[in-house]
Amino acid sequence: MNVSVLDTRPDTAVRISADGAHLRLHGVTKSFGALTVLDDIDLEIPAGQFVAIVGRSGCGKSTLLRLLAGLDQPSAGRIEIDGETGKWRDRVRLMFQEPRLLPWQRVAANVAVGLPHARSSSERRDLAQDALEQVGLGTRGGDWPSLLSGGQKQRVALARALVSHPAVLAFDEPLGALDALTRIDMQALIVQVWCDKGFTAIVVTHDVAEAVTLADRILVLDHGRVAKDVMVELPRPRRHGDAAAAAIEGRILDRLLARHEA
Known part of the structure:
Protein backbone atom coordinates (compact mmCIF):
# COMPACT_ATOMS: atom_id res chain seq x y z
CA MET A 1 0.00 0.00 0.00
CA VAL A 92 13.29 6.89 -13.42
CA ARG A 93 11.03 6.91 -16.49
CA LEU A 94 10.41 9.70 -18.99
CA MET A 95 7.19 10.24 -20.95
CA PHE A 96 7.48 12.36 -24.11
CA GLN A 97 5.00 14.49 -26.05
CA GLU A 98 4.89 11.85 -28.79
CA PRO A 99 3.74 8.36 -27.68
CA ARG A 100 6.64 6.70 -29.58
CA LEU A 101 4.76 3.41 -29.90
CA LEU A 102 6.17 0.58 -32.02
CA PRO A 103 3.67 0.12 -34.88
CA TRP A 104 4.70 -3.52 -35.44
CA GLN A 105 3.90 -4.45 -31.82
CA ARG A 106 0.46 -4.77 -30.25
CA VAL A 107 -0.53 -2.48 -27.39
CA ALA A 108 0.40 -4.89 -24.57
CA ALA A 109 3.81 -5.55 -26.12
CA ASN A 110 4.40 -1.80 -26.35
CA VAL A 111 3.70 -1.48 -22.64
CA ALA A 112 6.01 -4.40 -21.82
CA VAL A 113 8.89 -2.56 -23.53
CA GLY A 114 9.19 -0.66 -20.25
CA LEU A 115 10.09 -3.84 -18.35
CA PRO A 116 13.51 -5.49 -17.88
CA HIS A 117 13.97 -8.42 -20.28
CA ALA A 118 14.99 -10.66 -17.38
CA ARG A 119 11.34 -11.10 -16.41
CA SER A 120 9.46 -14.13 -17.75
CA SER A 121 7.04 -13.69 -20.65
CA SER A 122 4.04 -14.51 -18.45
CA GLU A 123 5.13 -11.98 -15.83
CA ARG A 124 5.69 -9.32 -18.50
CA ARG A 125 2.21 -10.02 -19.90
CA ASP A 126 0.55 -9.77 -16.48
CA LEU A 127 2.36 -6.57 -15.54
CA ALA A 128 1.51 -4.97 -18.90
CA GLN A 129 -2.14 -5.89 -18.46
CA ASP A 130 -2.17 -4.39 -14.96
CA ALA A 131 -0.64 -1.15 -16.26
CA LEU A 132 -3.24 -0.96 -19.04
CA GLU A 133 -5.98 -1.39 -16.44
CA GLN A 134 -4.55 1.55 -14.52
CA VAL A 135 -4.94 3.86 -17.53
CA GLY A 136 -8.38 2.60 -18.56
CA LEU A 137 -7.28 0.47 -21.52
CA GLY A 138 -7.59 -3.01 -20.03
CA THR A 139 -9.45 -4.39 -23.06
CA ARG A 140 -7.11 -2.95 -25.69
CA GLY A 141 -3.93 -4.97 -25.11
CA GLY A 142 -4.39 -7.05 -28.27
CA ASP A 143 -4.99 -4.06 -30.56
CA TRP A 144 -2.50 -2.49 -32.94
CA PRO A 145 -1.46 1.12 -32.13
CA SER A 146 -2.94 2.31 -35.44
CA LEU A 147 -6.43 1.57 -34.09
CA LEU A 148 -6.04 3.97 -31.17
CA SER A 149 -6.87 7.66 -30.93
CA GLY A 150 -4.21 10.19 -29.99
CA GLY A 151 -5.38 10.26 -26.39
CA GLN A 152 -5.41 6.47 -26.19
CA LYS A 153 -1.87 6.31 -27.55
CA GLN A 154 -0.75 8.66 -24.79
CA ARG A 155 -2.47 6.41 -22.26
CA VAL A 156 -0.43 3.51 -23.61
CA ALA A 157 2.73 5.61 -23.28
CA LEU A 158 1.75 6.36 -19.68
CA ALA A 159 1.14 2.65 -19.00
CA ARG A 160 4.59 1.87 -20.46
CA ALA A 161 6.12 4.38 -18.03
CA LEU A 162 4.14 3.02 -15.07
CA VAL A 163 4.72 -0.69 -15.69
CA SER A 164 8.15 -0.73 -14.03
CA HIS A 165 6.87 1.14 -10.93
CA PRO A 166 9.28 4.09 -11.21
CA ALA A 167 10.28 6.18 -8.21
Whole structure:
Protein backbone atom coordinates (compact mmCIF):
# COMPACT_ATOMS: atom_id res chain seq x y z
CA MET A 1 0.00 0.00 0.00
CA ASN A 2 1.21 3.50 -0.80
CA VAL A 3 1.94 5.49 2.36
CA SER A 4 1.78 9.26 2.11
CA VAL A 5 1.41 12.08 4.59
CA LEU A 6 1.38 15.86 4.50
CA ASP A 7 4.29 17.63 6.17
CA THR A 8 2.48 20.46 7.95
CA ARG A 9 5.48 22.45 9.14
CA PRO A 10 4.84 26.17 8.43
CA ASP A 11 7.81 26.47 6.06
CA THR A 12 6.99 23.46 3.89
CA ALA A 13 3.61 22.06 2.89
CA VAL A 14 4.61 19.19 0.61
CA ARG A 15 3.34 15.71 -0.11
CA ILE A 16 5.73 13.10 1.26
CA SER A 17 5.55 9.55 -0.09
CA ALA A 18 7.22 6.28 0.77
CA ASP A 19 7.21 5.25 -2.92
CA GLY A 20 8.76 8.28 -4.62
CA ALA A 21 12.40 9.33 -4.67
CA HIS A 22 13.99 12.36 -3.03
CA LEU A 23 15.94 14.46 -5.54
CA ARG A 24 18.56 17.04 -4.74
CA LEU A 25 20.66 19.29 -6.99
CA HIS A 26 23.88 20.80 -5.66
CA GLY A 27 25.29 23.67 -7.73
CA VAL A 28 24.18 22.12 -11.00
CA THR A 29 25.41 23.82 -14.17
CA LYS A 30 24.91 22.61 -17.73
CA SER A 31 26.79 24.12 -20.63
CA PHE A 32 26.95 23.36 -24.33
CA GLY A 33 30.24 24.81 -25.50
CA ALA A 34 30.25 28.49 -24.55
CA LEU A 35 26.49 28.51 -23.88
CA THR A 36 25.46 28.03 -20.24
CA VAL A 37 21.90 26.71 -20.18
CA LEU A 38 21.60 26.00 -16.44
CA ASP A 39 23.58 28.09 -14.00
CA ASP A 40 24.53 26.87 -10.49
CA ILE A 41 21.11 25.49 -9.46
CA ASP A 42 20.48 24.28 -5.92
CA LEU A 43 17.15 22.48 -5.66
CA GLU A 44 15.46 19.91 -3.46
CA ILE A 45 12.39 17.88 -4.46
CA PRO A 46 10.90 15.79 -1.65
CA ALA A 47 9.80 12.24 -2.36
CA GLY A 48 6.30 12.10 -3.84
CA GLN A 49 6.06 15.77 -4.73
CA PHE A 50 4.53 16.83 -8.07
CA VAL A 51 6.67 19.59 -9.59
CA ALA A 52 5.95 21.57 -12.76
CA ILE A 53 8.68 23.47 -14.61
CA VAL A 54 7.63 26.46 -16.71
CA GLY A 55 9.45 29.23 -18.53
CA ARG A 56 10.06 30.82 -21.87
CA SER A 57 11.48 28.83 -24.78
CA GLY A 58 15.20 28.35 -24.36
CA CYS A 59 15.21 28.90 -20.59
CA GLY A 60 16.52 25.39 -19.85
CA LYS A 61 13.31 23.52 -18.96
CA SER A 62 13.94 20.42 -21.05
CA THR A 63 17.64 20.41 -20.15
CA LEU A 64 16.75 20.39 -16.45
CA LEU A 65 14.22 17.61 -17.03
CA ARG A 66 16.80 15.47 -18.82
CA LEU A 67 19.23 15.94 -15.96
CA LEU A 68 16.57 15.03 -13.39
CA ALA A 69 15.63 11.98 -15.48
CA GLY A 70 19.24 10.85 -15.60
CA LEU A 71 19.44 11.12 -19.39
CA ASP A 72 22.24 13.68 -19.30
CA GLN A 73 24.99 14.70 -16.89
CA PRO A 74 25.68 18.17 -15.47
CA SER A 75 28.80 20.06 -16.53
CA ALA A 76 29.34 20.97 -12.88
CA GLY A 77 27.69 20.11 -9.58
CA ARG A 78 25.87 16.89 -8.75
CA ILE A 79 22.40 15.38 -8.62
CA GLU A 80 21.37 12.91 -5.92
CA ILE A 81 18.47 10.47 -5.86
CA ASP A 82 17.77 9.33 -2.31
CA GLY A 83 21.25 10.48 -1.37
CA GLU A 84 23.04 8.59 -4.14
CA THR A 85 24.54 9.95 -7.36
CA GLY A 86 24.05 6.79 -9.45
CA LYS A 87 21.42 4.12 -10.05
CA TRP A 88 19.13 6.38 -12.09
CA ARG A 89 18.17 4.14 -14.98
CA ASP A 90 16.17 1.58 -13.03
CA ARG A 91 14.27 4.15 -10.95
CA VAL A 92 13.29 6.89 -13.42
CA ARG A 93 11.03 6.91 -16.49
CA LEU A 94 10.41 9.70 -18.99
CA MET A 95 7.19 10.24 -20.95
CA PHE A 96 7.48 12.36 -24.11
CA GLN A 97 5.00 14.49 -26.05
CA GLU A 98 4.89 11.85 -28.79
CA PRO A 99 3.74 8.36 -27.68
CA ARG A 100 6.64 6.70 -29.58
CA LEU A 101 4.76 3.41 -29.90
CA LEU A 102 6.17 0.58 -32.02
CA PRO A 103 3.67 0.12 -34.88
CA TRP A 104 4.70 -3.52 -35.44
CA GLN A 105 3.90 -4.45 -31.82
CA ARG A 106 0.46 -4.77 -30.25
CA VAL A 107 -0.53 -2.48 -27.39
CA ALA A 108 0.40 -4.89 -24.57
CA ALA A 109 3.81 -5.55 -26.12
CA ASN A 110 4.40 -1.80 -26.35
CA VAL A 111 3.70 -1.48 -22.64
CA ALA A 112 6.01 -4.40 -21.82
CA VAL A 113 8.89 -2.56 -23.53
CA GLY A 114 9.19 -0.66 -20.25
CA LEU A 115 10.09 -3.84 -18.35
CA PRO A 116 13.51 -5.49 -17.88
CA HIS A 117 13.97 -8.42 -20.28
CA ALA A 118 14.99 -10.66 -17.38
CA ARG A 119 11.34 -11.10 -16.41
CA SER A 120 9.46 -14.13 -17.75
CA SER A 121 7.04 -13.69 -20.65
CA SER A 122 4.04 -14.51 -18.45
CA GLU A 123 5.13 -11.98 -15.83
CA ARG A 124 5.69 -9.32 -18.50
CA ARG A 125 2.21 -10.02 -19.90
CA ASP A 126 0.55 -9.77 -16.48
CA LEU A 127 2.36 -6.57 -15.54
CA ALA A 128 1.51 -4.97 -18.90
CA GLN A 129 -2.14 -5.89 -18.46
CA ASP A 130 -2.17 -4.39 -14.96
CA ALA A 131 -0.64 -1.15 -16.26
CA LEU A 132 -3.24 -0.96 -19.04
CA GLU A 133 -5.98 -1.39 -16.44
CA GLN A 134 -4.55 1.55 -14.52
CA VAL A 135 -4.94 3.86 -17.53
CA GLY A 136 -8.38 2.60 -18.56
CA LEU A 137 -7.28 0.47 -21.52
CA GLY A 138 -7.59 -3.01 -20.03
CA THR A 139 -9.45 -4.39 -23.06
CA ARG A 140 -7.11 -2.95 -25.69
CA GLY A 141 -3.93 -4.97 -25.11
CA GLY A 142 -4.39 -7.05 -28.27
CA ASP A 143 -4.99 -4.06 -30.56
CA TRP A 144 -2.50 -2.49 -32.94
CA PRO A 145 -1.46 1.12 -32.13
CA SER A 146 -2.94 2.31 -35.44
CA LEU A 147 -6.43 1.57 -34.09
CA LEU A 148 -6.04 3.97 -31.17
CA SER A 149 -6.87 7.66 -30.93
CA GLY A 150 -4.21 10.19 -29.99
CA GLY A 151 -5.38 10.26 -26.39
CA GLN A 152 -5.41 6.47 -26.19
CA LYS A 153 -1.87 6.31 -27.55
CA GLN A 154 -0.75 8.66 -24.79
CA ARG A 155 -2.47 6.41 -22.26
CA VAL A 156 -0.43 3.51 -23.61
CA ALA A 157 2.73 5.61 -23.28
CA LEU A 158 1.75 6.36 -19.68
CA ALA A 159 1.14 2.65 -19.00
CA ARG A 160 4.59 1.87 -20.46
CA ALA A 161 6.12 4.38 -18.03
CA LEU A 162 4.14 3.02 -15.07
CA VAL A 163 4.72 -0.69 -15.69
CA SER A 164 8.15 -0.73 -14.03
CA HIS A 165 6.87 1.14 -10.93
CA PRO A 166 9.28 4.09 -11.21
CA ALA A 167 10.28 6.18 -8.21
CA VAL A 168 10.43 9.25 -10.48
CA LEU A 169 8.22 9.86 -13.51
CA ALA A 170 9.22 12.79 -15.71
CA PHE A 171 6.91 14.26 -18.36
CA ASP A 172 8.20 16.35 -21.28
CA GLU A 173 5.18 18.28 -22.61
CA PRO A 174 3.18 15.02 -22.63
CA LEU A 175 -0.17 16.57 -23.50
CA GLY A 176 0.85 19.29 -25.93
CA ALA A 177 -0.47 17.52 -29.05
CA LEU A 178 -3.91 16.63 -27.63
CA ASP A 179 -7.20 18.45 -28.12
CA ALA A 180 -8.57 20.45 -25.19
CA LEU A 181 -11.06 17.89 -23.81
CA THR A 182 -8.68 14.95 -24.18
CA ARG A 183 -6.01 17.02 -22.48
CA ILE A 184 -8.27 17.63 -19.46
CA ASP A 185 -9.02 13.89 -19.24
CA MET A 186 -5.30 13.07 -19.37
CA GLN A 187 -4.50 15.64 -16.70
CA ALA A 188 -7.02 13.96 -14.40
CA LEU A 189 -5.58 10.53 -15.19
CA ILE A 190 -2.00 11.62 -14.48
CA VAL A 191 -3.04 13.06 -11.11
CA GLN A 192 -4.99 9.89 -10.33
CA VAL A 193 -2.09 7.52 -10.98
CA TRP A 194 0.31 9.83 -9.14
CA CYS A 195 -1.97 9.76 -6.08
CA ASP A 196 -2.31 5.97 -6.35
CA LYS A 197 1.38 5.18 -6.90
CA GLY A 198 3.16 7.88 -4.93
CA PHE A 199 6.04 8.46 -7.38
CA THR A 200 7.84 11.78 -7.59
CA ALA A 201 6.45 13.59 -10.65
CA ILE A 202 8.18 16.28 -12.71
CA VAL A 203 6.46 17.85 -15.71
CA VAL A 204 7.71 20.42 -18.21
CA THR A 205 4.89 22.42 -19.75
CA HIS A 206 4.35 25.71 -21.59
CA ASP A 207 0.78 25.80 -20.24
CA VAL A 208 0.75 27.62 -16.88
CA ALA A 209 -2.90 26.64 -16.25
CA GLU A 210 -1.91 23.00 -16.73
CA ALA A 211 0.95 23.43 -14.27
CA VAL A 212 -1.45 24.79 -11.64
CA THR A 213 -3.90 21.93 -12.30
CA LEU A 214 -1.26 19.23 -11.90
CA ALA A 215 1.43 20.37 -9.52
CA ASP A 216 2.14 20.83 -5.82
CA ARG A 217 4.90 23.21 -6.76
CA ILE A 218 5.83 25.28 -9.81
CA LEU A 219 9.39 26.28 -10.71
CA VAL A 220 9.76 29.26 -13.04
CA LEU A 221 13.05 29.14 -14.96
CA ASP A 222 14.71 32.24 -16.37
CA HIS A 223 18.24 32.55 -17.74
CA GLY A 224 19.13 29.11 -16.46
CA ARG A 225 18.09 29.78 -12.86
CA VAL A 226 15.01 29.21 -10.73
CA ALA A 227 13.48 32.68 -10.76
CA LYS A 228 10.35 31.77 -8.79
CA ASP A 229 9.34 28.78 -6.65
CA VAL A 230 5.58 28.65 -6.05
CA MET A 231 3.73 26.21 -3.79
CA VAL A 232 0.24 25.29 -5.06
CA GLU A 233 -1.70 24.63 -1.86
CA LEU A 234 -5.08 23.92 -3.45
CA PRO A 235 -7.29 20.90 -2.70
CA ARG A 236 -7.71 18.16 -5.28
CA PRO A 237 -9.45 17.58 -7.60
CA ARG A 238 -8.90 21.05 -9.01
CA ARG A 239 -11.56 22.67 -11.17
CA HIS A 240 -10.63 24.47 -14.36
CA GLY A 241 -11.50 28.14 -14.01
CA ASP A 242 -11.31 28.09 -10.21
CA ALA A 243 -10.61 31.61 -8.87
CA ALA A 244 -7.78 30.54 -6.54
CA ALA A 245 -6.08 28.59 -9.33
CA ALA A 246 -6.47 31.55 -11.68
CA ALA A 247 -4.82 33.84 -9.12
CA ILE A 248 -1.75 31.57 -8.93
CA GLU A 249 -1.67 31.34 -12.72
CA GLY A 250 -1.79 35.14 -12.92
CA ARG A 251 1.17 35.58 -10.56
CA ILE A 252 3.28 33.17 -12.59
CA LEU A 253 2.32 34.77 -15.90
CA ASP A 254 3.21 38.19 -14.46
CA ARG A 255 6.71 36.88 -13.73
CA LEU A 256 7.05 35.25 -17.17
CA LEU A 257 5.88 38.36 -19.00
CA ALA A 258 7.73 40.93 -16.89
CA ARG A 259 11.10 40.60 -18.63
CA HIS A 260 9.46 40.49 -22.07
CA GLU A 261 7.65 43.77 -21.44
CA ALA A 262 10.63 45.51 -19.86
